[in-house]
Amino acid sequence: MATRLTGRKFIVRYTVWCLDVLGHGPDECSSAYNCPCVGTDDDGEEIHDPDEFNHGECDVGFEVNDRNRCGEIEVEVDEEEYNAGTPQAFTGHSPDDDDIVQSLINAGLLKPNVTSKDVEIDGDSDEHLAVDDASDGRPLFQLEYESSVLIP
Numbered sequence: 416m417a418t419r420l421t422g423r424k425f426i427v428r429y430t431v432w433c434l435d436v437l438g439h440g441p442d443e444c445s446s447a448y449n450c451p452c453v454g455t456d457d458d459g460e461e462i463h464d465p466d467e468f469n470h471g472e473c474d475v476g477f478e479v480n481d482r483n484r485c486g487e488i489e490v491e492v493d494e495e496e497y498n499a500g501t502p503q504a505f506t507g508h509s510p511d512d513d514d515i516v517q518s519l520i521n522a523g524l525l526k527p528n529v530t531s532k533d534v535e536i537d538g539d540s541d542e543h544l545a546v547d548d549a550s551d552g553r554p555l556f557q558l559e560y561e562s563s564v565l566i567p
């Protein structure tokens with residue numbers, strides 16, 4: 416099915432929530448976190464070995480403990496028509512990951528060298544989006560949809 420740009424653009428605005436995250440990624444397992452998947456080898460060196468110390472299970476994981484409103488971003492989005500030229504044609508607009516990342520950089524919330532490959536963005540762009548670190552899944556931000564305005 417054909418998708419085409421309609422030529423219309425929207426400004427989509429999100430509230431940004433910064434997160435207080437509990438937990439740790441696989442690179443961070445250590446006795447300091449009381450990880451059951453960490454033990455010591457024959458030399459007394461601490462090693463991370465879920466198979467040997469915890470029946471193959473690593474205790475990694477993240478949990479959002481608290482969040483606070485830490486900004487607002489605006490993303491310019493092209494409207495698209497889906498199933499163009501058919502009776503099922505409909506229009507919609509949802510931001511590209513690249514543009515969301517750039518807006519977070521512009522707002523000073525992400526470092527300038529971050530790209531959309533470094534993050535994982537999931538959710539409904541007209542409700543909530545979760546922005547996670549692509550390398551270990553650590554939650555970075557929650558984006559809450561506020562409004563979408565057609566650029567005249």
Ligand SMILES: [Zn+2]
Pocket residue numbers: 439443444445448450451452473474475
């Ligand atoms: Zn751990």
Ligand SMILES: [Zn+2]
Pocket residue numbers: 441444450452453463465472473474475
């Ligand atoms: Zn582990």
